[in-house]
Amino acid sequence: MHHPARTSPRLHTQRGLSLLESLMVLAIAAIATGATWPAFQQTLEQRRLEGAAAQLHTDLQLARSEAVARNHTLRISYRQQAGGSCYLVHTGSANACTCDAGGDPVCTAGAEALRTEFFAASRGVQLQSNVASMVLDPTKGTVSPTGTLRLQGAEGRAVHLVVNIMGRARKCSPGGTMPGYAVC
Numbered sequence: 001m002h003h004p005a006r007t008s009p010r011l012h013t014q015r016g017l018s019l020l021e022s023l024m025v026l027a028i029a030a031i032a033t034g035a036t037w038p039a040f041q042q043t044l045e046q047r048r049l050e051g052a053a054a055q056l057h058t059d060l061q062l063a064r065s066e067a068v069a070r071n072h073t074l075r076i077s078y079r080q081q082a083g084g085s086c087y088l089v090h091t092g093s094a095n096a097c098t099c100d101a102g103g104d105p106v107c108t109a110g111a112e113a114l115r116t117e118f119f120a121a122s123r124g125v126q127l128q129s130n131v132a133s134m135v136l137d138p139t140k141g142t143v144s145p146t147g148t149l150r151l152q153g154a155e156g157r158a159v160h161l162v163v164n165i166m167g168r169a170r171k172c173s174p175g176g177t178m179p180g181y182a183v184c
Contacts, residue, residue, distance in 0.1 A: 041155070042155065045124060045153040045154065045155050045157060046153075046157065046178065046179070048123070048124055048125050048153065049125060049151055049152075049153050049157055049158070049159050049178060050159070050178075052119065052125045052127075052151045052159075053151055053159040053161060053171055055117060056087065056117070056127075056149060056151065056161055056169075057161060057169050057171065059076075059087070059089060059115055059117065060076065060161070060163065060167065060169050061167075062089070062115065063076055063089040063114070063115070063136055064136055064141060064143070064167040066089070066114065066136075067136035067137070067138040067141075068138050068141055070138065071138045071139075072091065072138055073091075073135060073136065073137060073138060074089060074090065074091060074114070074135075074136045074138075075088075075089070075090055075091070075092070075093075075094060075096075075097075075133050075134065075135055075136065076088070076089050076090075076133065076134045076136070077090065077094060077095075077097060077098070077132065077133040077134075078127060078128075078129035078131070078132060078133070078149070079098050079099050080128070081099065081101065082101075082121075083101050083102075083103075083120060083121055084103065084118055084119045084120040084121045084122075084123070084126070085118075085119045085126050085127040085128070086099035086103055086116060086117060086118040086119065086127070087116070087117055087127060087129075087149075088105055088113050088115070088116045089113070089114045089115040089116075090105070090107060090111055090112060090113045090114060091110075091111050091112045091114070092107065092108075092109055092110065092111025092112070093109070093111070094132060094133035095133075096108055096109050096111030097111050097113050099116065099118055102118075103116070103118025103120065104116070104118075119151075124153055124154040125151055125152070125153055125154075126151070126152050127149065127150070127151055128149075128150040128152065129147055129148070129149050129150070130147050130148050131145050131146075131147035134146075134147060134163065136167065141166065141167060142165050142166060142167060143163055143164075143165060143166070143167040144165070146162075146163055146164055146165055147162075147163050148160050148161070148162050148163070149161040149163065149169075156177065157173070157177040157178050158173060158174055158177060158178070159171055159172070159173055159178055159181060160172050160173070160174060160184050162184075170182075172184040
């Protein structure tokens with residue numbers, strides 16, 4: 001008698017990921033992202049402040065050398081407004097140039113803006129100064145009055161540029177809030 005051959009039950013191999021596995025991966029990714037987000041935000045603010053401080057420092061040096069090269073008095077003016085803050089390197093009197101709401105320079109009385117930088121409030125970096133304007137003397141290469149320029153981030157970190165009579169600026173951080181900078 002012939003018995004029919006028994007066949008083993010077919011095994012179904014699973015391809016791809018199940019819904020549960022996919023959700024687990026998604027949950028782990030969300031937790032990892034949530035854990036690193038504050039550190040990422042701090043690093044981002046720190047880099048913005050470093051970049052703004054480097055740009056302002058460079059523009060101070062440029063304005064000083066430009067005044068000497070042109071043999072003409074230049075100014076650096078600092079402005080605060082609802083949409084942000086700005087600085088301008090310009091010719092003319094202290095109030096001859098300002099920034100409009102979009103950050104573009106607006107000059108009167110024949111003054112010319114040579115360099116403008118606008119810090120929109122939404123950008124997370126604001127500029128404050130204890131002086132409204134600094135005069136760059138072309139014959140002596142000096143700056144008057146001296147001042148402290150403060151760049152502050154949304155999280156409270158800050159970098160100060162302290163400008164001396166010779167037009168040189170040193171960078172420091174009040175309370176040591178910015179790594180890599182001397183404490184003010």
